[in-house]
Every structure is written in structure tokens, then in C-alpha cells.
Amino acid sequence: MKFSKMHGLGNDFVVVKESSVPEDVFTLAIKVCDRNFGIGADGLVYILPSNKADFMMRIFNSDGTEAEQCGNAVRCVAKYIYDYKLKESTDISIETKAGIQHVVITAEDNKAVAVRVNMGPPILNGLQVPTVFDETLVKEKEIEVNGQILAFTAVSMGNPHAVIFVDKVEDALVKELGPIIEKHSYFPKKINVEFVEVINSKEVKMYVWERGVGETLACGTGACATGVAAALTGRTDSQVTVHLKGGDLIIEWDQDKDVVFMTGPATEVFTGTSFL
The missing domain is CATH 3.10.310.10 (Diaminopimelate Epimerase; Chain A, domain 1)
Incomplete structure (x- = not known):
């Protein structure tokens, strides 16, 4: 498995470009993310084909669970896509479990140095967050x-x-x-x-x-x-x-x-x- 070790402000990931996710991905994430016996990371991230956006991202935490979204991982994936010329444009769309993220790359010397991500609307309804509170806004x-x-x-x-x-x-x-x-x-x-x-x-x-x-x-x-x-x-x-x-x-x-x-x-x- 070829990989790139990346981080967003120290939140680090093993990033892999594949055509699909392996069946044993949950176990693999635990092994790969282990800082003593693996590569070491907070998460294992897959860049995959998408029918809805330029690419799809799936992220698996160090305990093997899958996350719906991760802002730092999105920026890392966007940099990988741009730096490795998987797409030439500085505008990139990335499908996640939480929806499609639109990103804009700031580049220097053909490398991404900053990423601006449209993270979409915040969800504030208590049951949709989710919490147990049936309230429009769970504040303080x-x-x-x-x-x-x-x-x-x-x-x-x-x-x-x-x-x-x-x-x-x-x-x-x-x-x-x-x-x-x-x-x-x-x-x-x-x-x-x-x-x-x-x-x-x-x-x-x-x-x-x-x-x-x-x-x-x-x-x-x-x-x-x-x-x-x-x-x-x-x-x-x-x-x-x-x-x-x-x-x-x-x-x-x-x-x-x-x-x-x-x-x-x-x-x-x-x-x-x-x-x-």
C-alpha cells in the first residue's frame, strides 16, 4: 500500500489513493495508525472515485471507527489532489459522508500552501446534531x-x-x-x-x-x-x-x-x- 503521511496543524493522517476501500479497512486503520507498531496517525484516509464530485474521501479513526467528516483531512486530501495533479484546477469538490465539500487552493510554486473549504451550514437542531434534546438550538x-x-x-x-x-x-x-x-x-x-x-x-x-x-x-x-x-x-x-x-x-x-x-x-x- 503506497501512502503519503500528511497533517493539518499536527492532526496527522495516512493518505491513500485507491479505487476502493479494502474489506478489512477497520482493522487496517487500527494497525496503520498505531504509533508504535504501525505508521502512526490520527486517521487513515482514502481518496476514491466519486460520481457526485471530483473525488470521494473516507476517513477511519485510529480506533477503527469511520468519521463522517474531518476538516483537517479535507485540506490534506485537497493538497494531495492538487500537488499530484489529479486535477489541475485550484477549485476541487470532495464527497464525504457528510456531503460535498468545495475547496479553493492557494498555491505557490505549483504546491498547495493553503486551503479554503466551504464546510456547508452548521446543524444546530438538538436531535440532528445529534443530542437527546428536542430543541431548535442547544445553547449553554x-x-x-x-x-x-x-x-x-x-x-x-x-x-x-x-x-x-x-x-x-x-x-x-x-x-x-x-x-x-x-x-x-x-x-x-x-x-x-x-x-x-x-x-x-x-x-x-x-x-x-x-x-x-x-x-x-x-x-x-x-x-x-x-x-x-x-x-x-x-x-x-x-x-x-x-x-x-x-x-x-x-x-x-x-x-x-x-x-x-x-x-x-x-x-x-x-x-x-x-x-x-
Whole structure:
């Protein structure tokens, strides 16, 4: 299996271009993503043919589960497509489990250096995120975790997120609280968890616990959900820079068109052949 090791702000993936996904993909993802006995990654990503878009992306987490969407992976896939000239245009459409993503490449010396992704509309209806709450908007909903009362805002960007605002993100017990919230009964399909500190109306700092992965250096859909939640609760403007452990993403929520745009880098680290 020929692959490219890529990352979006430290959220890393093994990217493979194939005509189809192997039958043992769930087991393969666990083996490939193992950082001791495999290549090591947060996810295994397949670039596949599509009847609806230029290409299809499927992503499998390090625990073998399949994710509906991943903003960092979309940027990596877009860079792979452009850099390897699978499509000459800087405008690329990518089919995901959550819908079709339209991306625009910024290139230098025939290499993609930044990717702007139309992430589509945020889903705010409680049952559609999904949560157990039959509400149009689940905003600042209280949740008890390890004796603490926290408040979350639920947003789906094709995958579910619980955004929790804190005074100081460095003090958030991400590794302790993240897995408990991920599997809380409020969230029937589990959930990604963002801990967010507001710096000012144009900047926030975010730590993330990803469903099926654990704490990562960045999460593109999480940054989008954070931008939406911050604007919804009046904490920031509709365009915000999200500072993650791995770097920065610019998130813009066009509320007139109800579309979220994410702009950020993608990096190829090395290529190789796996015998797993």
C-alpha cells in the first residue's frame, strides 16, 4: 500500500489513493495508525472515485471507527489532489459522508500552501446534531461531569461537537473530562469535545478531545463548531481566528448564506509503502 503521511496543524493522517476501500479497512486503520507498531496517525484516509464530485474521501479513526467528516483531512486530501495533479484546477469538490465539500487552493510554486473549504451550514437542531434534546438550538446546556457543572453548545459540521467555554483553556482537564463527555448519555452517537477560551472578539484558543481518537493538536470541524458557538453566544464576531495546539485556522460563518468557511494549511511529511 503506497501512502503519503500528511497533517493539518499536527492532526496527522495516512493518505491513500485507491479505487476502493479494502474489506478489512477497520482493522487496517487500527494497525496503520498505531504509533508504535504501525505508521502512526490520527486517521487513515482514502481518496476514491466519486460520481457526485471530483473525488470521494473516507476517513477511519485510529480506533477503527469511520468519521463522517474531518476538516483537517479535507485540506490534506485537497493538497494531495492538487500537488499530484489529479486535477489541475485550484477549485476541487470532495464527497464525504457528510456531503460535498468545495475547496479553493492557494498555491505557490505549483504546491498547495493553503486551503479554503466551504464546510456547508452548521446543524444546530438538538436531535440532528445529534443530542437527546428536542430543541431548535442547544445553547449553554448544563452537563455534570465528575461533580463539575459545565455548559455546552451543540453544533454539527457533519459530525457532532460539544463546545464548552472556559476561563483558561490550559486549566481544562481535557484528558480527564473529554472521554467522559464523549460517551455521555446526552450524545447518542458520542461527540467531539472542544474546550475554548475567548481571547477577544476575533480570537479564541481551543483544545480538543476527538471522538474515537482522543486529544489531538487540531480539529478542523471542531474549530468551525467553535466559531459558530462563539458567535451564537455573543462571545465573538462571525469571523474568528482559532488558535490550536498545532497552529491557527481562520473560521468565517456567513450567517446570511448560513455557510461556514475554514482556511488553513496542509503539509505532506513523507511518502512510503506499507506492508501491514
